[in-house]
Structure formats: structure tokens, C-alpha cells
């Protein structure tokens with residue numbers, strides 16, 4: 001079973017304004033509320049590609065109810081830890097440019113934190129993959145991801161981690177099955193600036209040497225890289241109308257893990273990752289199964 005764990009889910013409030021006038025009253029031309037948070041996006045794509053998952057994390061208040069109900073309607077199993085404070089609302093402002101304003105998330109009590117750890121330790125077995133995704137709620141103690149990874153490893157399961165900074169660095173020696181920084185996050189992680197594809201590959205290989213089994217690096221309109229012990233692979237860039245950047249990386253993780261859990265073939269999984277990430281980029285919301293299948297034959301990867 002694949003589990004996704006979203007410590008800080010959100011309602012994504014997508015607001016279209018056409019033209020944005022800062023400091024003035026702006027009127028929306030369209031708005032949508034969607035369940036969000038990186039792990040939740042991964043679960044939604046996994047469901048669409050026939051690799052069902054179980055969604056875990058913290059949910060609270062009316063915003064939490066909205067997310068739980070939506071996932072239920074999509075047939076996604078979940079066992080969230082209910083918390084006192086409301087799940088956050090993240091604003092995705094679509095004007096001439098896309099602007100995101102992400103909330104801090106609820107303050108959690110010690111009891112709520114312990115209940116989530118207990119749920120994880122009860123559910124996970126050595127057959128499972130746990131996808132740990134996204135930021136941690138503002139008030140949560142530092143190093144909490146490490147506590148979760150400890151439980152996952154103790155239960156003999158594999159894990160994927162999609163976060164940034166110290167939480168990502170600390171996870172590397174625990175040998176994640178997959179990490180997927182984008183090129184900017186990778187540069188930040190190593191306090192550097194990239195000037196070429198070679199620079200990106202060199203730093204991606206550091207992640208591999210530090211313990212990661214499969215390194216995926218997404219590069220938006222420049223495609224993606226996969227680095228494993230067998231070699232380094234570059235994907236092509238699919239050409240369609242770009243509509244959305246929210247959730248492309250999560251879709252890529254879902255495509256990779258959904259396929260890898262069934263085939264154990266990193267190259268095939270890479271193609272699925274690129275198809276899912278691209279399909280979301282070219283959609284208004286997360287990609288549909290039909291569109292992912294349509295794009296799959298367009299994906300090519302080459303060893304570099």
C-alpha cells in the first residue's frame with residue numbers, strides 16, 4: 001500500500017482576477033476551492049492512475065471537513081488525525097502572473113501530534129511506501145519529519161520525502177526511495193547557483209551519494225532528470241498550452257511512485273512521472289487519467 005502523509009493540508013482557493021491592481025478593489029472573474037497540500041495531491045493523482053493510496057495527516061475545522069468529504073467522493077481512503085484548529089486556506093492568485101499565499105497552518109497540541117504518530121505506527125508494514133510531502137504547520141517542532149521517518153524505518157517500510165532545507169538534508173542518510181526537488185530547491189539546498197545542466201547533475205549526484213535511491217529533479221519548462229546508481233537520464237519537454245503550476249511536482253511524484261510500486265522499473269516510472277507532471281501543467285486542476293494516457297506516448301528519455 002502507498003500512504004501519503006500531509007502534515008499541513010490546505011484548501012487551495014484559486015482566484016482569477018484577469019488584471020491585478022495592488023492597493024485597489026479587484027473583482028474575481030472566476031474562483032474555485034480545491035483540496036490541497038502536497039500529499040493530498042499525490043493521493044488524488046495516484047487514484048486516477050489506478051494506484052490507490054491511503055491519505056494521512058492533520059485535518060481540522062470546516063476546512064478539514066471540506067477536504068475529507070472531497071477525498072471520500074473521489075474514492076480515496078483516508079485516516080486523518082482530527083485537530084482542534086482549522087486547516088489552512090492557501091490563496092493561488094491568477095492574474096498576469098501566478099502568485100501564491102500559503103497559510104501557516106494550525107497550532108497542534110501534544111496529544112494531536114502523538115495521535116498522528118500512533119496512527120502511523122499502527123498502520124505501516126514492511127510492504128508499504130510512505131510519501132511525506134510539504135511544509136510542516138507553523139508551530140510544529142523542528143525535526144518532526146525525522147520522528148516520522150524513525151517510525152517508518154522501524155516498521156520496515158520505504159519512504160519518499162518531498163520537502164526542502166534541513167528536513168530534506170536530515171532525511172538523506174535514512175535512504176529515501178525517492179526525492180524530487182526542483183532545480184531551484186536543489187540549488188538552495190547546497191547554497192549554490194546553477195549555470196548549466198552539468199551543475200544540476202553534479203548536485204543531484206550528491207543526493208544519491210548521501211543515500212537517496214532515486215533522485216528526480218524537475219526543471220519546469222526544461223524537463224526533468226532522473227539519477228540512479230545505473231545512470232543519469234533526461235526527459236524531453238512536452239509542448240502544449242501551459243495552464244497551471246500548482247501540483248505539477250506532486251503529480252510527478254505520484255506518476256513515478258504509482259508505476260514504480262508495480263513495476264520496480266525506475267525508467268518506466270520516470271516516464272509516468274513526466275507524463276503526470278506535464279498533464280497537470282497543461283490542465284486547469286490536477287491531470288485527468290485520460291490526459292495522462294494521451295501524453296504518455298509523447299514522453300521520451302535518454303541516458304546522458
Ligand SMILES: Nc1ncnc2c1ncn2[C@@H]1O[C@H](COP(=O)(O)OP(=O)(O)OP(=O)(O)O)[C@@H](O)[C@H]1O
Pocket residue numbers: 181182217218219220221222223224237238239242245246247248249250252274277278281
Ligand atoms: N512549462 C512547462 N512546459 C513543459 N513541461 C512542464 C512545464 N512545467 C512543468 N512541466 C513538467 O512538469 C514537471 C514538474 O514541474 P515543475 O518542475 O514545475 O515541478 P515543481 O516545481 O515541483 O512544481 P510545484 O509547483 O507543483 O511544486 C516538469 O519536470 C516537466 O516535466
Ligand SMILES: O=P(O)(O)OC[C@@]1(O)O[C@H](CO)[C@@H](O)[C@@H]1O
Pocket residue numbers: 008010012035036037038041090100102133134135136246247248249250
Ligand atoms: O506550503 P507547502 O506545504 O509547501 O505547499 C502547499 C501547496 O502550495 O503545495 C501544493 C502544490 O504542490 C498545493 O496544493 C498547496 O497549496
